[in-house]
Amino acid sequence: MGLSLTFGLYLVVLVGIGVYFFLRTETRRLSDYMLAGRDVGTWPIALSEVASVASGWTFFAWVGVGFTTGLHGLWFSMAMLVVVLFLYRYVAPPFRRQSERLDSQTVVDHLALSFRDSPWGPWIRWTATLAVVMFMASYIGAQIIAVGEAMETGLGVDYGVAVGAGGLAVAAYTTLGGFNASVWTDVVQGLFVLVAAVALPGVAIAEIGGWRAFVAEASAVDPALLSMTGGQEGAALALSVGSWLAFALGALGQPHGLMRFQAIRSERLLSRASVIAMSFQALRLTVPLFIGIAGRVLYGSIGDPESVAMELMVELFPGWFAGLLLAGIIGAILSTSDSMMLVTAADLTRLYETQIAERVSADRMIGLGRAIVVAMALLGVGLAYGRPGTIFAIIEFAFVGLGATLGLPLAFLVLWPRTTGAGVFAAVAGGLVAAIGNLYLFPDTFPILVWPVTLAIVLGVSVVTSRPVSAPVASS
């Protein structure tokens, strides 16, 4: 009862934040709705960036990895932290600067506007928007599957009902409040995720009998659980580590995370924000692995390893506290979905505005943005009902796909002046084909092949097509 009550109250607060920003904010332009008028401070940016990216994989997919392969997943964690530091320090500052100059609202918008005077601009926009819709639909579906599993395990709610309620809640507050609501709910959820990340493994390890008992029992269950090799050697180990590193590179191009760099009040806040984000990322990329291992020790085998954290939470905490943590985690998942819906809405509305209909009123654009958010919520709920794969597998595909199609071209655009419109278009299209091709034609090597292929394309095409006078608008 306590669990359900706390959880219900939390959802009311979540929608309340959306209503508050809807009533309080006089939204004049689409960028106000999408980027909160580029006036978001350090803490909201850093915490919401982490919460929006952390999502379903922190307490589901990553716990599942801990349960099955143990600390071998730290290869991904280390690589991801390095990529995040690189992003904050070397990609975000020029990206924020260029974004204000171009008045770009998303990564896709940025890539297209950088070549607005080139014939490649519209090609980039169409192709990159297609990639965003495709990968985001998968990503949102994975998040809503996680919501369904969490509510099913934690509250005993029927999976179908849980998926419908979660989709409705996130659509309501994203549609009403836009990015401002999204940022503030992300902050609240970021803090809840932090509390859960600290409390859950501590209590689970105490339940086993303390640290020494945890290490001894984990080694007895499977000696590979605590090792970096995951019990592999030779070529199999190299392939496995390569897959983790290639997966982590996806962090370069998560549009819902990158959008926050565009919204930050000043480039000068980025360095400070990087410290907060790195600390939080280090925690959330390490702790769930220990939760998974503790779950393996306590449960031995379980039908769905990705739901171990939810099982532990319900079993080890008092009802009201479990309700609060569960709500925070579900909220974090929903916030990821809402950020994804928002960025997809932004890309589709900009595509409509620039390529399909000219002279669209600001009110109509905002209305269209809200309609797309609702449509994406419905799509996500539909995919969640279908449950096409594990949360981890779906996230990996979407994460790497977005990283290759958007992140790599963006990094080249802001860091290498010789990057051309043809190079960016080829990288977006090539990344899209490489991600799908690697997954379906060479699944054993996924996602390793995606990166060298996309890298070769953007480098090769840019070198071949670059001329000193055709430097991109943004880098001039």
Add this chain to the structure above:
Amino acid sequence: MLGLPLGTVAALGLMGALPLLAYGLYRVDRERGEGHVTILGRRSSSDA
């Protein structure tokens, strides 16, 4: 150490060290770049 293999301890150490590196770089940015990101102690952007 802590009953964990050496490689795992090194990986966990790196996970702790990277945020500290970010903090150290932030201190340099604050002192030498007025908050702007610096590269080798020099500000990476020209606009204030």
